[in-house]
Each structure stands twice: as structure tokens, then as C-alpha cells.
Amino acid sequence: MKRRVLPGLPLSLGITLVYAAIIIVLPLIALVFKAASLGPADYWRIVTSDRAVASYVVTVSCALAATLFNVVFGMALAWVLVRYRFPGRRIIDALVDLPFALPTAVAGISLTTLFAVNGWFGGPLSALGIKVAYTPLGIMIAMAFTSLPFVVRTVQPVLEELDPALEEAAQTLGGSDLSIFARVVLPLLTPALLAGVSLSFARSLGEFGAIIFIAGNQPFETEITALLAFIRLEEYDYPASAAIASVMLIAAFVMLAVTNIMQARALRYTVRN
Amino acid sequence: MTKLQSHRRPPRIGDAPVFRRTLLAVVLFFVAVIIVAPLAVIGVHAVSKGLPYFAAAIAEPDTRHAIMLTVLTALIAVPINTAFGIAAAWAITKHDFPGRRLLLILIEIPFSVSPIVAGVSYLFVYGLQGLFGPALEAADLKIMFALPGIVLASMFVTAPFVARELIPLMQAQGRDLEEAATSLGASGWRTFLTVTLPNIKWALLYGVVLCNSRVMGEFGAVSVVSGNIRGQTNTLPLHIELLYHDYDAVGAFAAASILATLAIITLVVKVVLERQGAGRRNRPASLAGNDSLSEVKP
Amino acid sequence: MKISLDNVVKTFDTFRAVHGVSLEIESGELVALLGPSGSGKTTILRMVAGLEYADGGQIYFGDEDATDIPVRDRGVGFVFQHYALFPHMTVAENIAFGMKVSKVKRSGEAIRERVRELLDLVQLSGLGERFPGQISGGQRQRVALARALAVDPRVLLLDEPFGALDANVRRDLRRWLRKIHDDLGITTLFVTHDQEEALDLADRVVILDKGRIVQQGTPEDVCRSPHDAFVMRFLGDANALPATVRNGKAYVQDVEFDAAGLADGSAEVLFRPADVAWREDGQGVPAQIVRVLDRPDSRRVLAKTTGGQSIEFDTAPEFPHRKGEAGFIDIRRPRVYASGRS
Numbered sequence: 075m076k077r078r079v080l081p082g083l084p085l086s087l088g089i090t091l092v093y094a095a096i097i098i099v100l101p102l103i104a105l106v107f108k109a110a111s112l113g114p115a116d117y118w119r120i121v122t123s124d125r126a127v128a129s130y131v132v133t134v135s136c137a138l139a140a141t142l143f144n145v146v147f148g149m150a151l152a153w154v155l156v157r158y159r160f161p162g163r164r165i166i167d168a169l170v171d172l173p174f175a176l177p178t179a180v181a182g183i184s185l186t187t188l189f190a191v192n193g194w195f196g197g198p199l200s201a202l203g204i205k206v207a208y209t210p211l212g213i214m215i216a217m218a219f220t221s222l223p224f225v226v227r228t229v230q231p232v233l234e235e236l237d238p239a240l241e242e243a244a245q246t247l248g249g250s251d252l253s254i255f256a257r258v259v260l261p262l263l264t265p266a267l268l269a270g271v272s273l274s275f276a277r278s279l280g281e282f283g284a285i286i287f288i289a290g291n292q293p294f295e296t297e298i299t300a301l302l303a304f305i306r307l308e309e310y311d312y313p314a315s316a317a318i319a320s321v322m323l324i325a326a327f328v329m330l331a332v333t334n335i336m337q338a339r340a341l342r343y344t345v346r347n
Numbered sequence: 348m349t350k351l352q353s354h355r356r357p358p359r360i361g362d363a364p365v366f367r368r369t370l371l372a373v374v375l376f377f378v379a380v381i382i383v384a385p386l387a388v389i390g391v392h393a394v395s396k397g398l399p400y401f402a403a404a405i406a407e408p409d410t411r412h413a414i415m416l417t418v419l420t421a422l423i424a425v426p427i428n429t430a431f432g433i434a435a436a437w438a439i440t441k442h443d444f445p446g447r448r449l450l451l452i453l454i455e456i457p458f459s460v461s462p463i464v465a466g467v468s469y470l471f472v473y474g475l476q477g478l479f480g481p482a483l484e485a486a487d488l489k490i491m492f493a494l495p496g497i498v499l500a501s502m503f504v505t506a507p508f509v510a511r512e513l514i515p516l517m518q519a520q521g522r523d524l525e526e527a528a529t530s531l532g533a534s535g536w537r538t539f540l541t542v543t544l545p546n547i548k549w550a551l552l553y554g555v556v557l558c559n560s561r562v563m564g565e566f567g568a569v570s571v572v573s574g575n576i577r578g579q580t581n582t583l584p585l586h587i588e589l590l591y592h593d594y595d596a597v598g599a600f601a602a603a604s605i606l607a608t609l610a611i612i613t614l615v616v617k618v619v620l621e622r623q624g625a626g627r628r629n630r631p632a633s634l635a636g637n638d639s640l641s642e643v644k645p
Numbered sequence: 646m647k648i649s650l651d652n653v654v655k656t657f658d659t660f661r662a663v664h665g666v667s668l669e670i671e672s673g674e675l676v677a678l679l680g681p682s683g684s685g686k687t688t689i690l691r692m693v694a695g696l697e698y699a700d701g702g703q704i705y706f707g708d709e710d711a712t713d714i715p716v717r718d719r720g721v722g723f724v725f726q727h728y729a730l731f732p733h734m735t736v737a738e739n740i741a742f743g744m745k746v747s748k749v750k751r752s753g754e755a756i757r758e759r760v761r762e763l764l765d766l767v768q769l770s771g772l773g774e775r776f777p778g779q780i781s782g783g784q785r786q787r788v789a790l791a792r793a794l795a796v797d798p799r800v801l802l803l804d805e806p807f808g809a810l811d812a813n814v815r816r817d818l819r820r821w822l823r824k825i826h827d828d829l830g831i832t833t834l835f836v837t838h839d840q841e842e843a844l845d846l847a848d849r850v851v852i853l854d855k856g857r858i859v860q861q862g863t864p865e866d867v868c869r870s871p872h873d874a875f876v877m878r879f880l881g882d883a884n885a886l887p888a889t890v891r892n893g894k895a896y897v898q899d900v901e902f903d904a905a906g907l908a909d910g911s912a913e914v915l916f917r918p919a920d921v922a923w924r925e926d927g928q929g930v931p932a933q934i935v936r937v938l939d940r941p942d943s944r945r946v947l948a949k950t951t952g953g954q955s956i957e958f959d960t961a962p963e964f965p966h967r968k969g970e971a972g973f974i975d976i977r978r979p980r981v982y983a984s985g986r987s
Contacts, residue, residue: 080525081535083442089434094453097431097502101468102460104478108471147377154374157361166375168618169382174557175610175617176386177564179584180603183591184385187392187600194384219381239729241360242696245716246723247743247796251360257746259360261733280461283566283584287591300463300567307467307571312476319467323460330452330459355698357716 105323108316120317128294129302130321136210136298137278140217144274145267147218148225155226156233170226173219178283185216186288208290213298216285217278224277228270229263236262269336276329280322389607392600404601409578413586414605419494420582421562424501428558432509433551437539440517441525451514457506465503466571469496492574497582500568505558512554512625513547520546553617553625560613564606646707646799646832647672648693654701655688655856662688664856665702675826675833677843680853681879686836687804689853693834694802695719706799722793722831724803728785730777736788737773740764743796763791766825783814790822794829801826803835807842819846840880844868852876874982877915884921884956886930888912888981895981898952900930904981911984918945920977921958923966929973932956934966948974 109117120126154160155167173181189196189206196207206212236259244254282300290296297305299322306315361367394401404410435454439447457465471477473490483490490496524546528538544551566584573580577589583602590599620626648670655663663685670676678686691697693704695716704712711719730739737760744756751759764770767787777785786806793801806822807815823846826833837843843850844864851861860872871877874885888895888902890912895904897914904912922929923946935955936947944964947957956974966972 080441080522080529080538082437082539083444086434086438087442087444089431090438090450090454093431093434094450094506097499097506098453098456101465101472101503102456104471105464105468107478108476147374147381150370150374151378153361154371157359158367158371160371164618166378168614169378171614171617172382172386172610175560175564175613177566177584177606177610179566179587180389180564180606180610181385182566183587183599183603184388187596188384188388194388195380215381219385222381237727237729238359239725239727240731242716243723243725243729243731243792244742244746245360246694246696246719246721247746247792248717248748249742249746250717251363251366253746254360257742258731276459280459280464282461282463283570287588300461303463303467304571307470312471315467316471319464322464326459326461326464330456333459355700357695357698 102323105316105319108313109320112313112317116313117317120314121321125293125297126299126302126318126321129297129299129318132210132213132296133279133298133300136213137217137275139214140221140278141271141275143214143218144222144225145271148222148270148274149229149263149267152226152229152233156230171223173222178220178281179287181219182216182284182287185219185284186212189215189288207288208292208296210296212288212290213285213296216288217281220281220284221274221277224274225267225270228266228273232263232266265336265339268339269333272329272333272336276326276333279325279329386607386611389600389603392596393604395600396597400597401601401604404595404598405605407598409581410583410586410590410598410602412578413581413583413602416494416497416581417563417583420497420501421559423498424505424562425555425559428502428505429509429551429555431506432513432554432558435510436513436517437543439514441522454507454510457503458511462504462565462567462569463571466500466568469500469503469568469572473499491572492576492580494580496572497569497580500572501562501565504565504568505561508558508561509551509554512550512557516547516550517543549620549623549625553620556613556616556620560609563609647705648800648832648834649705650689650693650702651705652702653689653692653699653704655685655692655697656700662856663692663699666853666856666858667702668851668858668861670832670834672832673830675823675846675848676835677847677850678834678836678853679838679840679843679850679879681838683855684853685856686838686853690802690804690834690836693800694721694723696723720796720799722796722798722801724786724789724793724801724806726805726808728777728789730785730788730792732777735774735776736769736780737764739777739788740773740792740795742792747796759795763795766794767791768821782810783818786810786818790825794831798831801831801833803833805837806835807839808837815842822846844880852879854879871980874913874915877980877982882918882957883915884918884958886914886950886952886954886956887984888914890981890983898930898950902976902979902981907981907983913982913984914976915980915982916976916978918958920979921956922975922977923958923960923964924973924975927973929975931971932974933971934968936968937964937966950974 112120151170155163186207188194189199189212191197191200191205191207193207199206204211206215240258240262241254244258249257280300282298282304285298286301289298289301291301299318303315303318303322306318361370435450439450470491472479473483473496474480475484475491490499524542525538528542529535533541564584566588569582570585570588573582573585575581575585575589581589583606587599587602587606590602617626650666650668652665652667653663654661654665666685666689678689680686688697692699695711695714699712703710706719731742734742740760740763741756744751744759760773761770764773767790769784769787769791772780772784777788780788807818810818819842835846847864849861850864850867852859852867854875860867860876867876868880871880877883886897888897888911890904890907890909892909893903893905893907895902895907895912895914902914931951932948933951934946934948938945938947939962942962943959944962945957945959946964947955949955958974
């Protein structure tokens with residue numbers, strides 16, 4: 075028997091397809107088109123130029139460092155929010171989303187001000203010989219800030235729904251806190267953690283607004299790939315800008331695939347019998 | 348004989364007092380440094396030269412114009428994206444058609460694409476070097492470095508926001524109610540307005556609030572397409588950059604404080620709406636934290 | 646290992662789950678804690694395990710006061726209601742977990758050998774490499790038992806061990822658990838709300854209601870002499886007729902029952918459906934047949950006394966009477982309890 079069909083498919087699907095085509099697909103095709111118009115040799119020369127490669131190294135290494143920080147801090151934050159009760163917990167829980175709500179340019183100037191040599195944190199840190207603003211460390215902090223919620227918000231619900239009986243079972247079998255965490259809790263959180271990590275890393279690769287203020291933007295040292303694409307545009311070198319942007323687009327699609335695989339894995343143990 | 352005590356539980360892992368206090372202290376320290384301090388520094392610097400100066404900075408004509416432009420952009424982009432989100436959610440969750448999964452992935456793409464890439468892409472559609480550039484030039488239509496470009500770039504960046512709140516919810520709600528309503532003779536619009544909408548209103552509002560927050564705060568994509576013309580195509584985030592680079596820190600932070608206030612309002616509304624059952628935190632763990640729309644089972 | 650509970654109390658916030666329970670479980674005994682939900686049986690089991698702390702009273706393992714020993718040092722094997730198998734570990738890894746995290750170090754080979762033994766014991770040889778998600782409910786139950794036994798516990802505790810299983814699987818596993826218990830001789834305490842399970846499996850049944858022990862004894866004790874109407878009802882189908890006690894006799898519509906020791910006043914006469922004979926002559930409580938239900942090995946008759954009370958009783962399949970006929974119910978093993986508690 076055929077299912078009853080609800081009305082409105084032609085209209086709603088029509089709107090969706092037209093909108094998606096104009097707003098999402100068309101620009102990306104235009105980008106690919108522009109990059110492709112370069113020809114393989116020129117394209118390859120641009121995307122493997124020393125300055126471009128240096129920007130990949132800066133972006134990827136800072137994104138890795140920021141993600142690593144977020145794994146540790148994000149998981150600790152999720153743990154504290156789920157497992158402990160303390161005054162102000164709900165406020166902190168709400169504040170976790172601040173990096174998503176705060177415009178990146180605002181985050182950029184306030185992080186720069188904090189970590190500049192005369193800032194609240196930059197002053198004491200420079201006294202210790204640590205320079206943050208206008209160094210890769212600054213880029214890392216901006217990336218860590220903007221992508222922090224991903225790890226917290228993927229780990230938190232899994233931790234909340236973790237069957238307490240699993241932990242109790244491990245306790246009755248004589249496990250210490252550390253061995254239960256390492257052998258039972260962490261493996262069960264790992265799929266969610268990896269999903270959060272891939273989201274966090276992808277976001278860090280593409281971040282622009284929060285970084286450019288704090289980065290210093292010195293070619294070969296603190297220039298991220300997104301900024302290089304922007305600079306080529308301001309130099310009216312449109313093909314180069316398109317080529318570099320296309321590299322970022324490819325990286326985004328790779329991360330999208332990785333994220334989807336990770337999230338499929340994250341569902342693996344949540345299926346109840 | 349029986350001694351009465353308050354209810355006490357055996358410790359779960361990580362409940363040892365020393366560990367608990369240490370972890371809590373470390374986490375709170377980093378929350379203060381990474382989340383609270385950036386917020387606090389905005390307020391402190393905005394009023395560092397006194398409230399009158401702050402008020403004057405905000406009342407400065409270019410800043411006022413930037414505020415107006417940002418609000419205008421949101422007024423156009425948010426309703427259009429909302430309509431798109433509703434249409435997409437209705438098509439995907441209430442109907443079966445080939446390619447649903449592909450459509451879900453497509454809608455999600457802006458989420459993964461760097462705003463800079465988005466801005467550059469738009470330039471290659473409507474800019475002088477772009478696909479339609481020459482034709483637009485001939486017709487004397489200006490899209491790049493003008494309001495339409497800003498609106499389009501904002502719509503790209505926020506296209507998934509409403510849809511991603513509605514789709515999992517409407518998927519979970521199924522089609523029974525709508526089928527019952529139409530079998531009783533209600534029209535499609537009536538069914539949507541009287542049956543579907545009341546069940547999704549909080550999630551819809553949630554998506555709209557997040558969408559608005561992102562539109563008003565978007566920087567990367569807009570900075571490529573706006574042309575940064577002071578007093579003309581500068582949105583508030585772009586204006587903040589301009590003031591900051593002009594060494595007008597107080598002006599920049601005064602303008603930033605407006606957006607920071609918007610962020611705090613967004614967070615408060617978010618908490619309120621989550622209490623009403625909206626948001627991914629109210630979904631089971633298997634769906635929560637799952638920003639990927641394509642996980643919705645076809 | 647003998648376990649003793651001395652006046653154990655447990656309160657959750659404002660709800661008192663366990664009221665001063667005292668209980669002794671002899672070494673090697675298999676004891677069932679039986680009661681409806683909310684009777685405190687699981688709380689008692691969890692206190693014995695150390696998964697809850699008693700708010701008052703003491704728990705002894707042998708002569709040792711175990712009340713404040715943390716769960717990980719208590720040496721109990723606990724089988725959880727939904728098994729709580731670690732989903733990311735294979736069956737063999739689940740069973741080996743306790744040995745791996747133990748303070749007593751064992752070689753990898755010794756652990757593998759012990760896992761093999763336990764898999765044999767629970768008849769799951771060959772399934773060691775499967776994940777819990779890949780085996781049946783009954784198999785999971787046996788893995789949970791093997792995992793609990795792997796640490797050589799002093800006591801075995803099982804929370805509704807068969808609750809999540811089909812009726813057929815249940816019966817088999819019950820007999821099998823009894824056999825394992827007899828072979829190993831380990832002191833065992835289990836919780837159930839299913840009276841058939843408790844009577845079938847346990848040496849001794851402890852019946853709980855509202856956080857108190859109502860009756861404890863062998864299955865024979867509790868079946869043949871239930872202390873009160875609650876126990877009588879909880880152990881199986883029971884009919885109840887309101888009665889009045891005068892001078893050691895209880896009267897139901899002028900039919901007299903022995904009620905020695907009961908004070909004058911209102912009471913109830915309880916009896917099992919099998920303990921009724923239908924008579925056409927004038928012996929027993931007058932009643933009329935309302936319906937006759939056929940079952941494979943019997944007939945169940947629904948009747949109404951002339952006093953308006955509904956009762957049910959079982960008869961042979963050849964029972965000749967039909968709906969609407971009047972007669973008398975002759976109660977063979979009546980139990981008279983004063984009205985009041987449940």
C-alpha cells in the first residue's frame with residue numbers, strides 16, 4: 075500500500091533546491107571554475123608556492139595544537155559540568171557556548187588586548203619570557219577559543235547518558251578510579267571525542283576573524299591560509315586567491331567526510347539492546 | 348539505636364575530594380582565562396574613558412551607520428533563511444524522495460566552509476572577475492561591495508542554522524499528526540500552521556536566534572564582499588576592525604560591547620529555549636552533539 | 646562467607662527505603678530477596694555490595710564489619726539487572742577485566758586460562774571474541790555471571806538476574822544457576838519480584854514490603870504458612886472474602902471458619918483458587934457462576950457470592966456446570982487474617 079502523501083512537496087522542495095542552488099552551490103562552482111581556469115601547471119605552482127606551503131604549516135600545526143588543548147580542557151570541562159555540583163555550574167554551562175555566540179572579530183580584538191604585551195595576561199606572560207600576541211601561540215589561542223564548544227558539547231551528552239551501572243560493575247570488579255577511567259569511561263567517550271575533535275579541527279582550519287587580529291600576519295611565520303587567500307584578493311591576484319581558497323575548500327570537504335565517519339562511529343555504542 | 352544520617356552515596360570515580368577540588372580549580376581557572384576574561388575585557392575597555400566617551404563613541408555617525416547596516420542585513424537575511432529552513436525541513440522530513448540524503452549534506456556544507464572561502468566564492472559569481480560580473484556591470488546592477496553582496500554572503504554562512512534545528516525534531520515527531528490533519532480535510536497550509544508549527548515553535552525560534560546572532564556577527568565572508576567602505580558598506584564587525592586598526596581602541600570596544608551584549612542575550616535566550624525543549628541538548632545522546640544533518644536516517 | 650545485616654537503615658532524601666532490616670545469610674546459602682517494586686530489596690542488595698552506604702546499622706562479612714569497606718575492596722561479585730557488560734570489550738575481555746585491574750598481578754597466560762575455564766563453566770566456549778552486542782540476552786546474562794565469578798568473590802549478588810529474559814530462557818537459566826551455585830558453594834543473594842523464581846531457586850526466601858522484612862523461611866515455610874494477607878497475596882492468586890470474628894470464629898455470610906487467636910472485629914478469609922470445591926448442596930458460601938474459562942489442563946470458574954464478592958477457582962476440565970448456575974463454594978484451606986495491613 076502506498077503511504078499517504080502530505081501536501082507541499084513541490085513548493086517546499088522547489089524552494090529548497092532553488093535556494094540551495096543559488097546560495098550554496100553556485101558560488102562554490104564559480105570558485106572551482108575560477109581555480110580550474112588556471113591550468114594544472116599554474117595551479118600547482120600557486121598552491122605549492124613557499125608562502126602558501128608555509129601558511130598551510132602554520133594553519134595546520136596551530137589547529138592541531140588548539141585541538142589537542144581542547145581535547146584535554148574540553149573533556150575536563152565536560153566532566154566537571156556533568157559530574158560535579160558547584161555554585162555557578164549552570165552559568166558556566168551556558169558560557170561554554172560564548173565562543174559560538176561572540177562574533178569572531180570581537181573575540182579577536184579582546185583576545186589580542188588580553189594577550190598583548192601590555193594586556194592582563196600578556197604582561198605577566200612576557201615577564202616570564204612567553205610572547206603570545208603576534209606569535210603562533212596567539213593563533214593557537216584564538217583557534218582554541220573559537221572551537222572550544224565542539225568537544226564539550228559532543229562529549230557532555232554522552233557522559234550524561236553513560237550507564238552508571240558500567241562504572242559500578244567496574245568498581246565491584248576491583249578497578250581503581252584511574253583504571254576504570256582509562257579502560258571503561260574513556261573508550262566509551264572516544265567516539266564522541268573524535269567527532270568533537272574533527273569538528274574542532276575543521277573549524278580551526280577555516281577560522282579567520284578571531285585570528286587575524288592576534289596573529290601578527292607575518293608571511294612564513296604567522297600567516298594563516300585564509301589570510302593569504304584574502305591578501306591575494308586585495309592584491310587583485312584573483313586566480314591565486316581562487317587556487318588557495320580551493321585548497322581550503324578541498325580540506326573542508328575532507329574534514330566533512332572525516333566528521334561524518336566519526337559521528338557514525340560515535341553512534342556505535344549508543345544503540346541500546 | 349538507629350542513627351539517622353543524611354543520604355550519602357559511595358564515591359563514583361573522580362569523586363575523591365583532592366582530585367575533585369584540583370580538577371575543579373584548574374577548569375575554573377581556564378574558564379576564567381579563556382571565556383570570562385575576553386568578555387570582561389570588552390566591557391572594561393569600552394568604558395575605560397568614562398561613560399560619556401562610551402556614549403559618544405557609539406553615537407559616532409559611522410558607528411551608527413554600521414549598526415543600521417548590520418540590523419538591515421539581519422532583517423533581510425534572517426527571514427529568508429528561516430523560510431528556507433522551514434521549507435527544507437518540511438520537504439525532507441515529511442516526504443520521501445530520491446536524493447534526500449544528498450540534500451541534507453548539501454544544506455550542511457556552509458557549516459564546513461571557511462567564511463573566507465565563501466566570500467571569495469561570491470566574488471567569483473558577482474564580482475567583476477566573476478561569472479555574472481560583466482553582465483551585471485552592463486545592466487548597472489551592483490551586488491559586490493554593496494548591500495546585496497553582504498546579504499548574500501550572510502545567507503550562505505547561516506543557511507543551515509534553522510534547518511538543522513528543525514530537521515531532527517520534525518524527523519523525531521514523524522508524520523502521523525500531519526497525516527491525521529490532512530485526512531480530516533485540512534489544507535497543507537492549515538496543517539502546517541495549526542499542527543506542525545505549534546510543535547516546532549521553540550526549535551524554530553532557537554534556530555532563528557542563532558541565525559541572527561551569526562548574521563550580525565559575521566566577519567570573514569562579509570569582509571571579502573563588502574569592500575569595507577567606511578560609512579557605507581561597513582557592518583558592525585567590519586567597523587570594529589577599522590576602529591581597532593585606527594588605534595581607536597575605546598571606539599572599537601564600545602562597538603564590540605554592542606555585539607557582546609547581543610551574544611549574552613543570545614546565550615540567555617538559548618538557555619530559556621532549551622528549558623522549553625529546544626536545542627540539541629534535549630535530544631538523546633545518539634543525536635546530540637551531532638551537527639551533521641546527514642546523520643538523520645532517510 | 647556468612648553475611649549478617651544488623652538493623653540496617655537507608656533513606657533517600659526524604660524517602661525511607663529500608664527500615665531497620667536484620668538478616669543472616671549462612672555461608673554457602675542461596676537466598677532470595679523477594680518483594681514488589683519499592684520494597685527496598687534492591688537497596689539492600691546494593692548496600693551489601695557497597696554500591697550504597699547504609700545510613701544506620703552494620704553489615705558483617707563473617708566477623709568483619711564491612712559497613713564502610715569501599716565497593717572495590719569488598720570482594721563481591723555483582724550481576725547487574727541489565728548485565729552492565731562493557732560494550733567496547735569482547736566477552737573474553739569483559740571476563741578478564743577484574744583480573745586485569747586487580748592488585749594481585751597475574752600473567753597474561755594465567756588470565757587467558759582462567760577466562761577459558763569460566764567460559765566453559767558458563768557454557769560459552771567459542772564465544773570469547775564476540776562483543777556483547779552480538780550475543781543473545783541469555784548469553785549476556787551468563788557472561789555477566791562469569792565476569793562476576795572471575796574475581797573469586799566472597800559473595801555473589803544478583804539483581805533481578807532473569808528479569809530481562811523470555812520465560813523459557815528464564816526457566817533453563819534458573820536451574821543452571823542453581824547447579825553452578827551447588828558446584829561452587831558460594832554464598833549467594835539475589836533479588837527478584839517473581840515469586841516463582843524465588844521459590845524455584847532459593848534455599849531461603851526473604852519477603853519484603855515497604856522496606857521491612859515481612860517473612861523469611863524456606864519456600865515450604867512461606868508457602869504453607871504465610872504470616873499475613875500480604876504474603877498470601879504476593880505468593881500467588883488469592884481470593885478474599887470479608888469476615889467478622891466473634892469468640893475465635895470468623896463468619897462469612899453465616900459460614901463459620903476457625904479464627905483462634907484473632908480479636909473480635911473485621912477480618913478476611915483468604916484462599917487459593919485450587920482450594921475450592923463447588924457443591925450443589927448446602928455446604929459453603931452460596932454463589933453463582935458468572936463465567937467459565939477453559940485452560941489446557943483445567944477450568945477456571947468466575948463466580949459471585951450472594952454477598953456480592955467476586956471469586957475465582959480452578960476445577961477439573963470435566964467440570965459440568967455452566968454460567969448462571971447457583972451453588973456453594975466449599976473452601977478447603979482457608980486462612981483468616983485480621984483486616985488492616987495491606
